[in-house]
Structures are given as structure tokens and as C-alpha cells.
Amino acid sequence: MKSPLEYVRRNILALKPYSTARDEFKGGDISVWIDANESPYQNGVNRYPDPHQKALKERISRLFDVAADSIFLGGAGSDEAIDITFRVFCRPAIDNAIAITPSYGVYRVAADINDVELREVCLNADFSLPVEAILSAADHHTKLVWICSPNNPTGNAFPKEQILELAERFDGMVVVDEAYADFSAKGSLLQEISSHPNIIVLRTFSKAWGMAGLRAGMAFAVPEIIAFYNRVKYPYNMSVLIQKELLRRIEEGTRNHIEEIIAEREKLAKGLREATCVREVLPSDANFLLVRVTDPDAVYDFLIEKGVIVRNRSTMPLCEGALRVTIGTPEENELTLRYFKEFGL
Numbered sequence: 001m002k003s004p005l006e007y008v009r010r011n012i013l014a015l016k017p018y019s020t021a022r023d024e025f026k027g028g029d030i031s032v033w034i035d036a037n038e039s040p041y042q043n044g045v046n047r048y049p050d051p052h053q054k055a056l057k058e059r060i061s062r063l064f065d066v067a068a069d070s071i072f073l074g075g076a077g078s079d080e081a082i083d084i085t086f087r088v089f090c091r092p093a094i095d096n097a098i099a100i101t102p103s104y105g106v107y108r109v110a111a112d113i114n115d116v117e118l119r120e121v122c123l124n125a126d127f128s129l130p131v132e133a134i135l136s137a138a139d140h141h142t143k144l145v146w147i148c149s150p151n152n153p154t155g156n157a158f159p160k161e162q163i164l165e166l167a168e169r170f171d172g173m174v175v176v177d178e179a180y181a182d183f184s185a186k187g188s189l190l191q192e193i194s195s196h197p198n199i200i201v202l203r204t205f206s207k208a209w210g211m212a213g214l215r216a217g218m219a220f221a222v223p224e225i226i227a228f229y230n231r232v233k234y235p236y237n238m239s240v241l242i243q244k245e246l247l248r249r250i251e252e253g254t255r256n257h258i259e260e261i262i263a264e265r266e267k268l269a270k271g272l273r274e275a276t277c278v279r280e281v282l283p284s285d286a287n288f289l290l291v292r293v294t295d296p297d298a299v300y301d302f303l304i305e306k307g308v309i310v311r312n313r314s315t316m317p318l319c320e321g322a323l324r325v326t327i328g329t330p331e332e333n334e335l336t337l338r339y340f341k342e343f344g345l
């Protein structure tokens with residue numbers, strides 16, 4: 001098995017990271033902190049945050065049963081991990097990456113920003129993973145394959161064995177974005193990173209954990225790879241307030257309403273199938289439904305008039321007629337269902 005370090009850009013392998021004021025300090029009984037040009041007046045945020053987020057990583061390590069040095073934390077959500085992944089592995093204008101389509105839009109934006117060609121491989125018509133097509137889209141400059149599972153916007157998770165097979169056959173890194181894994185019964189690849197060192201798993205606190213406003217995302221991989229994420233990130237990429245609040249909320253155990261959302265998802269799907277404008281409700285492993293309707297633009301506008309906003313995905317590949325509907329509270333879902341029915345044909 002190849003070492004994943006072979007896929008890291010040479011300039012990143014050689015990178016001497018910025019050394020923060022506190023990195024050089026090794027224990028001792030310090031009572032006067034005058035090394036970092038901070039204000040000495042305590043106000044809760046006058047000190048720089050821990051650049052290594054040690055306490056938080058310890059807690060997350062227990063939470064996900066993954067070693068602390070296998071965790072990268074991003075203070076701009078997992079979008080930060082997506083950007084850093086391109087920067088660690090892909091040389092601008094030389095290397096390329098593969099993503100499935102339709103999928104999450106940030107892979108494309110991050111690729112464009114980094115001047116990395118993104119080759120989009122369409123899912124099969126039944127939304128299954130086109131493993132052979134992905135492998136044949138790769139050449140010797142392909143460093144990354146992006147797999148979103150459960151996939152946004154199609155809602156389905158891919159079988160674990162298929163992603164593992166892809167990782168075994170692909171000569172590069174496979175990034176598995178598991179933003180919605182908490183809503184899926186199909187399992188996570190988190191425990192496979194040590195046996196498959198070319199897999200990177202992305203998770204977020206934005207969805208099932210109910211903290212989209214906080215901005216906290218995670219990348220998990222073997223420690224050799226995570227070490228480079230930590231060198232490339234901005235030194236203080238997660239503020240004192242986020243670290244503190246996240247630790248507090250994890251301790252509180254606030255993984256919000258997952259069973260309730262799954263139950264509501266199934267209930268809403270069943271209800272929507274009875275609405276005359278609905279042609280199909282796709283099965284979902286996430287906290288949203290992809291709903292094919294007769295006239296997506298008209299239904300979208302009608303819902304807006306009623307004060308309900310959904311995501312119109314009807315111009316995406318394989319998404320003809322499709323609106324993406326996030327599961328809300330039971331009251332919100334009832335309203336949404338009522339308006340879909342009210343629209344008529």
C-alpha cells in the first residue's frame with residue numbers, strides 16, 4: 001500500500017509552518033504572559049485561542065472514537081476543510097480532481113479558486129455510484145475523488161463497501177463528505193481511515209448537531225495527513241468563543257432531535273406522495289427530501305408566496321423537476337405539506 005504522503009504537494013511537504021507564540025513554550029509555572037502582544041486586561045477574549053484546539057480535540061476524540069491526532073478542526077465549517085484539501089494535494093493548473101454530480105457545490109468553487117480542474121462524473125440514473133466511470137476519469141494528475149455520502153442533493157448514501165473498493169483501486173485520496181451521516185443507517189467510514197490511509201472523512205457540527213451558526217467542521221484522516229492540514233490552516237482558525245461553546249455543547253450532549261427528524265422525514269415523504277403536483281419523492285438518508293414535481297418553478301414560486309422557501313434543484317443533472325425540501329419542525333412540515341397539496345396539479 002502506498003503512503004498517502006506521496007500525494008501531498010512537494011511545497012507542502014517542505015513547508016515550515018508559522019510558529020505561534022505559545023508553540024515554543026514547554027510547561028513551567030508562568031504567571032505573566034507578555035509574549036504575544038495581547039492586551040493584559042481580561043475580557044474573555046483578550047488572549048489568543050489554542051491554535052491546536054487540544055481540549056476540544058480530546059473531547060471529539062472520545063465522541064467519535066478516533067485518535068486526537070487524526071482530527072482537523074475548521075472554524076469556517078467543513079468548507080474550510082474542503083479548501084485545505086485542495087491546497088494540500090493539488091498543484092494549481094497541473095493536478096485535477098474528480099467529483100460526482102449532482103453534488104455539493106462547494107467542491108466546484110474550491111477547485112476553481114485553487115485553479116484545479118474538476119472532472120464531474122454523473123451518478124447513474126438510479127443515483128448509484130458509477131465506480132468504473134470515476135476510475136476511468138482519472139489520470140496520473142488526479143489527486144482527489146470527492147464522494148458526498150449521503151449525497152446532497154440526491155439524499156442517498158452509497159454502500160460503504162463501494163467507497164472502500166474505490167479507495168482500494170484509486171491511486172490518490174478519496175474524500176468522503178459525511179455531513180449528513182448522522183441521519184443515515186448506512187454507517188460511516190470514520191473507523192476505516194487507519195485501514196485505508198487514502199481516505200479522508202469530513203464531518204460537520206452544522207446539521208445534526210444544530211450548530212450551523214457556530215461554524216465548526218472536522219476532517220479525519222491518518223495523523224501523517226492531518227499534520228499537513230494543521231500546517232496549512234490559518235494558525236488561529238477557531239476562535240476562543242467557538243472552542244469554548246462547542247466544548248460546552250458537546251458536554252451537554254445536544255445532538256438535536258435526530259430520531260424526530262428521521263420520523264418526520266418519513267411522514268412528510270408519505271404525505272407528499274399524495275399531493276397531485278408530486279411525481280416522485282426520492283428515498284433519503286439525510287435531513288432533506290428530493291421531491292420531483294410537475295412544474296418546479298411554479299411550485300417554487302407558489303411556496304414562496306406562502307412564505308415557505310425550498311431549494312430549486314431542477315437544473316442540476318438527474319434532478320429534472322426536483323425541489324430539495326429540508327425537514328423542519330412538525331408544524332413546519334405540516335404547513336409545507338398543506339401548500340404542496342394546495343398547489344394542485
Ligand SMILES: *Cc1c(COP(=O)(O)O)cnc(C)c1O
Nearest residue numbers: 077078079104152179204206217
Ligand atoms: C451542509 C454541508 C456541509 C457543511 O458545511 P459547513 O461548512 O460545515 O457548514 C458540508 N458538506 C455538505 C455536502 C453539506 O451539504
